[in-house]
Amino acid sequence: MSPAHVLDKYYLAITLLVTCGYQFTGFFIAWTLQFDKITDFTGGSNFFILALLTLLMGNTYFARNIVVSILVMIWASRIAGFLLYRVLKTGSDSRFDDIRSHFFKFLGFWIGQILWIWTVSLPITILNSPSVSDLAIGGANPEFGTGRDIAGVIIWGIGFLIESIADIQKFRFKQNKKAPKDMPMNTGLWAWSRHPSYFGEMLCWWGIWTIAISPATNASIPSVSRAALYGSVVSPLFTFVLLMFGSGIPTAEKPQAERYFLKTYGANGDYPHAWKNHQDYTEQTSILFPLPAMLYRPLPRVLKQTLLMDFAFYRFNEDTDGRKALEREQGGV
Template identity: 70%
Template sequence: MAVYVLDHYYLAITVLVTTAYQLLGFAIAWTFQFDKITDFTGGSNFFILALLTLLIGNEFHARNIVASVLVMAWATRIAGFLLFRVLKTGSDNRFDEIRSNFFKFLGFWIGQIVWVWTVSLPVTILNSPAISDTTRSGSNPAFGTSRDIAGVILWALGWLIETISDAQKFRYKSAKGNPKDKPIQTGLWEWSRHPPYFGEIMCWWGIWILCLPPTTNGSLPSSSKSAQYGAIVSPLFTLILLMFGSGVPTAEKPQAKKFFLMSYGDNAKQEHARAWSNYKEYLRKTSILIPIPPFIYKPLPQILKQTLLLDFPMYRFDEGRDGAAAIEESRKSFV
């Protein structure tokens, strides 16, 4: 029998577990002022929620097992990779400006609570008594419908894209001799400026599709079906977060700033004179998110790139405004 914990959908218990785990991580990171466990705590939290809800839900149908295992596989990969990366680099410069500020640093961890809990909703609800009790008393549709297969394939493609592109970039940055005046343009990075983000978005759309109620199961009450369809907030939140929050916006302008200063900053070197022109050419031929061959993407109209292909004007580094601010900031830091 499923274990009822606070509510029928496991929403409260997963909030409490996530909050406790993240605040413990915050306490350790704040006390010792280091970044070694920050991303690991976020990624591993997904594993904990998937395993916890599967076990206490006590519903081991194929759909529950497959969905939970896929979430745990995604969590293991991302938590392991991010831990390995930070151990190699020693620190994460994303936290340089907030690590010593209690409330700003706490704000990041609170955001991580919201991220983990929201994105985990499809598998949380699938494993909950609201769904399992109905399938136990009624019919349990066989796993393997065309929609199930589509969800698994979408997750698998996303997982491969995310895994391969992360490995390609890490290998590129670790290798000696790569040109410093050009961004990475090898492997999947030749077709997309942010392939790991694209892969992550695909993974969570796949999980949501996999966790939807089978169309042949007429025994589910409308409230349970609504909860499963409502879990679409998971892939939507992932898309919005990566496109407008801690993903693309935090990567695009800082990278543009780096190449601009290589060419025009006070410490610019002659061998990096073409860094900014190289970067602008890279922007023209490389899709921001959806992998597209450069020979197809480059000639496309700018209006199409900035709308349907998501390369919004907000990501652009303005040479006049942003460039002047970057030069002034570099002068102050130099002094």
């Protein structure tokens, strides 16, 4: 059966329209009711919707299309379900405390979520679209099971396990009332990486892209279609940039450091070793790539801040950031 042609042969317009409609509906509900219960859920579930929608519209059901669509839907189901469960248990999401009541700031977050979902979904969107499916019907799509396909599945599988296990470990740590209050989580995957869940998510989308571009290796496919498949590399690249420089690591590193700094030097500094414990943890634990502490700790700082990407701007400076934190705590400017 032939794929359905909807608006354009790459399914770019229809996926953008569906994403905008779904996210703006979520925004309207969240803004009207002033709560955070569905914010992350709508993000994760949107990936599921796009994967299923483009697979059904593509209407070709080749093994590669089915496998990639299922992998995306598994990833989306897990992250949407986990984030929904987490916010239901905690009651709210502190990330939105400063913007929840500001219409345009809150709307800006949802617009950013639209950009994230649509961009990161590009490999599955283009693979399932007529730009590739029409050619696949003519025999231009190599059978699933190439070395590239196998590598992609392995990369995705490793990333999915790392992200899933890391999220569970961190959630249990935060829910454990007996966990030490003056010590960052330094067990499990978090003993090897300060952000293992982000590393796992990056691997997942590199795996998806690796599988999705297999048809582009066939010289009989027009150059424009091959370029579209290769161009979907913006998906894993966007994921990397977002987590490394946007809403990922930058929003976690300094705020966490500030909490431990104030535990020691703040008005209610009841934990004299909290700040030192945090410093020791960051010195011996890789910021992203999982590495044993015995290997990471002795590495030169210049190597950590370049090749291993523990950039200087992630660091909490006691003199400047610490002073500002104390002033904020005291109600100063």
